[in-house]
Amino acid sequence: MARNKHPEETVARILDVAMRLFVERGYEQTSMQNIIDELGGLTKGAVYHHFSSKDDIFLAAMDRVMAPGVERLRRIRDAEGMTGREKIQAMFDSGARGMDSAFFSQADPELDPMRNPRMLATEYRDLFAVSAHELMMPVIEQGVEDGTIQTEYPRELAEAIALLNNLWCVPAFFPARDEGEQARRVAFMNAFMKGMGLDIVLDPQVSLETWRRRCGGRPADEGAQPLG
Template sequence: MRPCRGYIPLVCLFWREGRRSPMARNKYPEETVRRILDVAEELFMTRGYERTTMADIVGGLGGLTKGAVYHHFKSKDEVFEAVFERANRPVVERSDAIVADPSLTGLEKLRALDEASASGPSAEMWAAMRPSADPVKSARILAREYQDVLETAHAYVEPAIREGVEDGSIRCEHPRETAEVLLVIANLWMVPLFNPVASEEEFAARVEVFLKVAQALGIDLVDWESIDPSRVIRDAWAPFSGQGEQDTSEASGAGEETAGGAREMQPGVGGGNR
């Protein structure tokens, strides 16, 4: 799977970076849980989250009883979260190493976290599973996402910002609040699945606004000399370009696929060179 570059992987990283309790993850028989998650992931990827039921998951397990499945996961939402947690473990491990690396500046750590996200759950995976954009239908997932965002901000982004302030690579007066704001924007407002957009151009506008907000808060997330902004936008938008083809019952106001091109983003807009 082709990794994103530049800003966009931060969104991939922060979508599911929030860490679960190790006890909750390890108290179930490992092989049974693996089988459940394997079947669930395949169903979510082929049918989508909305069209997959717990009965479908039980039916694909070849003899495992409904009671056994519900012993491990009380709802489809819990299974969905566990699928992404499992896929995201390499990102968590790499992110832990980045934050602990004394050779990196704070800004370098933020950009390294950006790169590390390429090894975790991708935009393609999330888009294929298609949780509903309707906040009522996806209330539990959205609530968990918000909690994960704050956990990620405090565990990874805030420490990197504070180090950046100390070493001079970042200018920021409120590290904790800045980390929270940036991740809420990146993971809830920017993500087309939670806040649908109709075209690549509209998505590009969100990215531009986000980068301007980050710069205003003292953080240059993008190294403009090393990326092609238009390609970054195209690659990040591609998994979501078919939103308009979804059943309208899944997401109110889902965007339609268009041929709109990304607006060219210039160095200095949202993340200019120093």
């Protein structure tokens, strides 16, 4: 068998086809054979050379979906001439629109994280290792050093913010019942972070726009008004 001189192109081709099928059909309705059949001549052996299972393909495809956003946050983390507080604010501003609108607006409902445990598992897998420890904690530590963030618990603060902001506040993972509840969550996050020595602001309008895209724009419950 001739050696593949461009394995990265083969991997990209497999992921392109697989993600299209996952979006169109859903994860459970897409088989390895479906993926192979759509690859136009690429053999089963070639696919299994790079990926041992459909799960492996799915995880790699989701990593690729998330990669541009993670890279943006890494650039902010490593930027010169910014305080720790400014970097955290920039991270929140950069990630506010995230992959939610670009990816989930096209996806089969089965890929909704609330219906598919694989989506939640993929997010939770990277929640602490990437979001909290790799990206946010070094910036909080910088803020403590430069005096713009006041906390004795940089690691714990990074973990708590990552957990709340990446799961609890994101409509794709734990949707609020209405706009009022979503607004209260954002208000709570702002109050929580300020109380923890991290005086930054999440934009409630961006959060509500995301909620409307995910949840259909149901009117706010009159009994659930924003805090403040």
